[in-house]
Amino acid sequence: MIAYRLCLCAQLPPDRRAELETALEVAVFTINSAAPHPKVLAVDIVARIADHFPNLLQEFHGQFLQSKTLTFPTWSRKVTALTPTFVPGEAFEQVKLRLGQHIDPTTVPLQAVFVRARHGEHR
Numbered sequence: 001m002i003a004y005r006l007c008l009c010a011q012l013p014p015d016r017r018a019e020l021e022t023a024l025e026v027a028v029f030t031i032n033s034a035a036p037h038p039k040v041l042a043v044d045i046v047a048r049i050a051d052h053f054p055n056l057l058q059e060f061h062g063q064f065l066q067s068k069t070l071t072f073p074t075w076s077r078k079v080t081a082l083t084p085t086f087v088p089g090e091a092f093e094q095v096k097l098r099l100g101q102h103i104d105p106t107t108v109p110l111q112a113v114f115v116r117a118r119h120g121e122h123r
Helices: 014-031 043-051 055-067 072-081 092-102
Strands: 005-007 039-041
């Protein structure tokens, strides 16, 4: 059986996701009235699903990348353990700018995985 899924790399408010899901449902049932109900998966849903399968990183990117990655809950606990209140460091604005460029939907990033350059290193 074919299932229809639309994955968006964007954060969507629940009402917008429901609106897109309804439009997708109309299109799907026009093609196949017996198809299962379609789902729109926004980035928050995809992240929750991916978080249950951290070993997929190893399968697709090797042990090196897996050893340098954390699940979202682990990362969250780690970054707030010592400093629960965010205090930007000296490199914050540069990293913020690079990350913003990496996720800009109007451009194609050079690499699929964002890797922060080490201090003094340019990427």
